[in-house]
Amino acid sequence: MDRLRRAALLTQLIERLRRRGSWCGETHVQKATLFLQDLTRIPMGFDFILYKHGPFSFDLRDELTSLRADELIKLEPQWPYGPRIMTTDRSKYIQGLYSKTLEKYNDSISFIAEKLGAKGVADLERLATALYVTQRAGTDASIDKRAAKLTALKPHITRDDAVAAAMEVDCIIEEAAK
Amino acid sequence: MPKSVHEIRDPIHVFVRLDNHEREVLNSRPFQRLRHIHQLALTYLVYPGATHKRFEHSLGVMELAGRVFDIITDNATDEIRARLEPLNNQDERRYWRRVLRMAALCHDVGHLPFSHAAEKQLLPNGWDHEKLTRAIIASDDMKAIWERITPPLRHEDIVKVALGPKKANDLLFSDWETILSEIIVGDAFGVDRMDYLLRDSHHVGVAYGRFDHYRLVDTLRILQIAPSGEGDDSKEAALGVEEGGIQSAEALMLARYFMYSQVYFHQIRRIYDTHLMEFLSEWLQGGNFPTDINQHLRITDNEVTAALLEAAFDNGKAGHLHARRIVLREHFKVLYERNPDDVKINPEAGKSVFEALSTEFGREHFRHDRYHQSTGAPDFPVRMRDGQIVSSLAVSDTLNRVPIVSVDYVFAERSIVSKASAWLRKHRADIVKPREEEGDNG
Numbered sequence: 001m002d003r004l005r006r007a008a009l010l011t012q013l014i015e016r017l018r019r020r021g022s023w024c025g026e027t028h029v030q031k032a033t034l035f036l037q038d039l040t041r042i043p044m045g046f047d048f049i050l051y052k053h054g055p056f057s058f059d060l061r062d063e064l065t066s067l068r069a070d071e072l073i074k075l076e077p078q079w080p081y082g083p084r085i086m087t088t089d090r091s092k093y094i095q096g097l098y099s100k101t102l103e104k105y106n107d108s109i110s111f112i113a114e115k116l117g118a119k120g121v122a123d124l125e126r127l128a129t130a131l132y133v134t135q136r137a138g139t140d141a142s143i144d145k146r147a148a149k150l151t152a153l154k155p156h157i158t159r160d161d162a163v164a165a166a167m168e169v170d171c172i173i174e175e176a177a178k
Numbered sequence: 179m180p181k182s183v184h185e186i187r188d189p190i191h192v193f194v195r196l197d198n199h200e201r202e203v204l205n206s207r208p209f210q211r212l213r214h215i216h217q218l219a220l221t222y223l224v225y226p227g228a229t230h231k232r233f234e235h236s237l238g239v240m241e242l243a244g245r246v247f248d249i250i251t252d253n254a255t256d257e258i259r260a261r262l263e264p265l266n267n268q269d270e271r272r273y274w275r276r277v278l279r280m281a282a283l284c285h286d287v288g289h290l291p292f293s294h295a296a297e298k299q300l301l302p303n304g305w306d307h308e309k310l311t312r313a314i315i316a317s318d319d320m321k322a323i324w325e326r327i328t329p330p331l332r333h334e335d336i337v338k339v340a341l342g343p344k345k346a347n348d349l350l351f352s353d354w355e356t357i358l359s360e361i362i363v364g365d366a367f368g369v370d371r372m373d374y375l376l377r378d379s380h381h382v383g384v385a386y387g388r389f390d391h392y393r394l395v396d397t398l399r400i401l402q403i404a405p406s407g408e409g410d411d412s413k414e415a416a417l418g419v420e421e422g423g424i425q426s427a428e429a430l431m432l433a434r435y436f437m438y439s440q441v442y443f444h445q446i447r448r449i450y451d452t453h454l455m456e457f458l459s460e461w462l463q464g465g466n467f468p469t470d471i472n473q474h475l476r477i478t479d480n481e482v483t484a485a486l487l488e489a490a491f492d493n494g495k496a497g498h499l500h501a502r503r504i505v506l507r508e509h510f511k512v513l514y515e516r517n518p519d520d521v522k523i524n525p526e527a528g529k530s531v532f533e534a535l536s537t538e539f540g541r542e543h544f545r546h547d548r549y550h551q552s553t554g555a556p557d558f559p560v561r562m563r564d565g566q567i568v569s570s571l572a573v574s575d576t577l578n579r580v581p582i583v584s585v586d587y588v589f590a591e592r593s594i595v596s597k598a599s600a601w602l603r604k605h606r607a608d609i610v611k612p613r614e615e616e617g618d619n620g
Contacts, residue, residue, distance in 0.1 A: 004526055005615070023406040026554070049347040052356070052414040053405070058344045066550040069582035070525035075555055077578060080568035082405045082557050090522065097614050120408030153350070 006044055006063070007072055008098035009036075011091035013109050014073065020117020024084050026064065027053050031124040032116050033060055038135065039176045040108035050153060053121055054129040115172055126165035127172075129154055134169055143167060186237060190376050194241045199276075199327050200283060204237075206323065207475055208287040208314045212236055214478035218378060219292040220450040220504065221441065225382040232286045232293065235377055239362065242369035242395065243282035246361050247275050250400050250417070258400045261415060262354045269329075277331055278358050280324075281340035285362055285370060287314045288474075290467050291482045296455030300467050308345040312337050313471055353415055357400060360417050366427070366558045366570075367398060367417045375433050378441060386436035389429035397423025401559035403567045418559030418567070428576040431556045438551060438583040448547050449509045449589050457500035461485055510545055510589035513598055524612040528586030534609040535588065535598055543591045543598070551583040 010033070017032055018024050034055050037044045046063075048055040064085070067073045072091040075083035095102060102109075116124065133149045134141070147162035157165075184201050186194045196204060203209055212232040221228040254265050264270035288310030290297050297307055314320060316333045324331040334349070342359035343351050351359070362370055372391055379387025401418035419427050441447070459465045461482075468474055489495035490505035503509050513535070520527035532546035556577045558570045570577050590598050602609070 004612070007525070023408055025406045026557075027405050047347070049343055050350060051343050052416070053412060061554045062550065062552045065552070065554060065582055066584065068555070069550060069584040070521055072525070075571060075578065077569070077571045078407060079572040080566060081407045081572065082403070082569045083555065083571045084406075093523070094525075097612055100615050120412070121404070121406050122408075122412035125412055 001043055001045060003066075004094055005098050005101050007067055007070070007091070008095045008102055009042065009044065009105060009109070010063070010067065011072055011087045012095055012102055013113065014085055014087050016109055016113035017117045018084075018086065020113045022113075022117045023120070024086070025082050025121070026061070026085065027121050028116075028119075028124060029064065029085055030056055030060060031128040032112055033057070034128055035116060035131065035172070036108060036112045038131065039173065040105075040112065042105055042108060048132070050129070050132060054125040054154070055132045111176065115175075125154070126150075126157055126161055127169055129157070130162070130165035130169040131173075134166065134173070139170060139173065143170075188234065188238060188241070189380055190238055190373065191241045194237045196237075196240075199323065200240070200279060202323050202326075203280060203283050203320075206319065208317075208320070209233070209236070209283065211475055211478055212286060212289070214480050215286075215289050216292060216479050217374065218382075218441075219447075220454060221382070221444075221447050223450055223504070223507070224444055224446050225384075225441070227381045227383045228378070230377060230381045232289055235373055236283055236286050238373040238377060239285060239370050240279050240282040242373055242391075243361055244275065244279050245395050246367075246369055246398055247278050247358075249395060249398055250357075250361075251275075253399055257402065258415060261402075262357065262400070264354050273329060273331075274335075274354070274358060276327065277335045278339055278361060280331060281336045281338075281358075282362055282369065284315050284320075284336065285311065285340040287311050290474075291477055291479045292454060296451060296458070297467075299455055300458055300462065300465070302466055302469060305469050306345075308341050310469065310471070310474055312341060312346065313469075314474075315340065317471055357415055357417065364417055365553045366556055367394070367419075367430075371434065372430065375430070375437055378437060379433070382441055384437075384440060386440055387433045389433045390426045391430075394419070394423055394426035394430060397426065399561060401561055401567050403559040403569065405569075416559055418561065418570075421560055421562045421573075424560055424570070424574055427556075427558070427570065428574055428580075431577060431580045434553075435580050435583060439581075443549065443583055443585045445512050445515070445585075445587055445589075446509065448549075448585065448587060449512075449545065450504060452545050452547060452589070453500050453503045453509060457486060457489070457497040457504065458482070460497035460500065461489065508592065510591055511595050512587055513544070513590040513595060513602065514586075514588035516584065516586035520610050524610050526586075526612075527610045528588055530609050530612070531602065531606075532588045534605065535590070535602065538601060539594060539598055543594045545589040547585065547587040547589065549585050556580065 022028050034048050046057040046060045048057045071088055073085055073087050076086050077083050129150055133146045137146055143166045146166045150162040151157055184196045188194045215232040217230050217232055217235050218228045259265045264274055288307040315336050324333055338346055338355050339358045342363040375387040397420040400415050402413040402415050404413050486501045489497045489501035514531045535544050559567050560570050560573050561567050
């Protein structure tokens with residue numbers, strides 16, 4: 001996927017997440033992009049690894065930096081926390097150029113924003129790590145088995161929270177497939 | 179009595195001190211090879227002082243890594259100690275200090291001749307210099323060194339700390355290992371970057387890269403902060419600073435910006451990298467550098483320079499044309515570069531200009547060079563004097579305003595510059611204007 005097309009998708013995702021009440025820091029954008037790419041099969045080309053707060057893409061981090069360089073997004077400092085990400089007027093122009101792509105993926109972006117927009121970092125970490133585990137173990141693997149793997153990877157997540165995250169991810173996967 | 183600590187004079191850190199095991203690494207073949215790898219590739223053709231090598235940089239990274247380790251482990255709070263087990267055990271702490279210094283020493287051993295210049299195009303798919311570094315650290319010769327140490331060092335630990343999660347992305351990192359790798363390759367306070375900014379600045383002869391690294395290192399801490407104000411407790415440990423170090427951190431980020439914009443992304447330096455890559459792809463057997471470790475260790479800047487000089491004056495040699503462009507300074511000239519007006523309507527304007535010129539005059543006369551700074555926002559935790567931990571971007575207006583370096587050059591062969599330039603002036607507005615997408619091939 002070429003860079004400007006991807007910029008149109010990312011900026012629209014950021015706008016929809018914020019509209020759904022997301023804090024929209026980098027962690028929120030990272031997790032939402034993972035779900036958008038891996039669950040709804042939009043070929044954005046980001047590689048995710050397990051890192052701080054769960055799956056993380058260094059490519060996406062670089063891409064967000066280049067979107068800032070092109071003034072398509074900007075950071076909004078929020079004392080005392082990390083900054084929130086917001087789009088600029090210039091991003092509207094790029095979205096206008098890629099209206100067909102955005103139309104094609106409109107439902108997918110709305111679906112992800114609806115499912116994740118209201119969630120905080122802790123929830124997103126659990127869910128994204130559960131997705132990461134499920135993708136490697138398969139949905140055939142039992143909830144218990146995946147929850148055990150999740151807590152092994154992220155020891156600060158409780159067993160109950162891990163089970164709940166694995167179950168919620170199964171529901172999201174099922175809905176996304178419809 | 180034989181010495182157990184060895185001192186090496188260094189223009190940046192005054193002395194770099196090594197123990198016997200570290201000196202064994204220094205004496206190893208992979209490390210000695212770094213004496214013949216320029217830190218800044220062909221930058222010396224633009225800034226004549228830039229002839230320093232990866233060898234002294236690697237020593238500097240080890241020196242700084244040791245200092246940072248001592249500061250952050252001596253000053254860890256109870257909350258951090260509860261989270262990072264090795265901080266509570268002296269043997270563990272000693273083991274990991276040694277791993278860190280060895281990782282710092284070895285972090286660049288996989289570099290190709292002339293460092294970063296075009297490694298993506300000159301290695302087989304899936305390879306980069308970090309993968310070569312990893313293979314060298316895990317090689318039998320190096321493993322023999324790790325195993326002679328008491329307790330023996332696990333080569334996997336050295337690999338993780340030297341490369342970090344971004345490059346060793348098939349390995350799982352504990353919180354502790356992540357912090358240690360941040361000391362070397364971290365976005366904000368990696369000592370790799372600290373050393374190269376200071377050292378490159380010194381050798382290039384510009385003051386841009388200097389910052390108060392003594393103060394910065396002294397104020398580094400392992401800190402935890404919630405990334406957002408959603409009332410949850412998802413905190414991760416990261417390298418941050420005391421409030422008193424924020425100005426030194428700002429100076430580091432500004433140094434990075436100035437060095438990238440004035441030295442690393444200097445337009446002539448960039449086109450020399452392109453000419454060198456084109457020379458190498460014709461000169462190397464099969465167009466790629468070898469990935470076999472023994473063959474890798476045999477080739478340095480010296481062999482490539484000798485071949486360049488030979489090819490420049492012999493039109494029967496592979497890479498003759500590209501070698502001439504470097505050796506006789508007949509490099510391509512800048513025809514187009516990124517500017518704010520064009521970026522407003524087309525962030526990829528350079529690509530459009532390159533394509534249009536190539537269609538009109540032939541692709542062989544032009545080169546396109548697009549590169550973005552590849553780091554995140556300078557967002558790290560800061561511990562205020564009252565104990566509150568806040569985001570650096572919440573506390574520093576300066577950090578919020580550090581520009582991001584992004585280059586977009588189109589270069590042209592000298593013989594065609596005037597003609598192409600006149601043509602571009604005439605058609606530029608139309609060329610730069612982006613086209614709306616025609617299909618939905620996303």
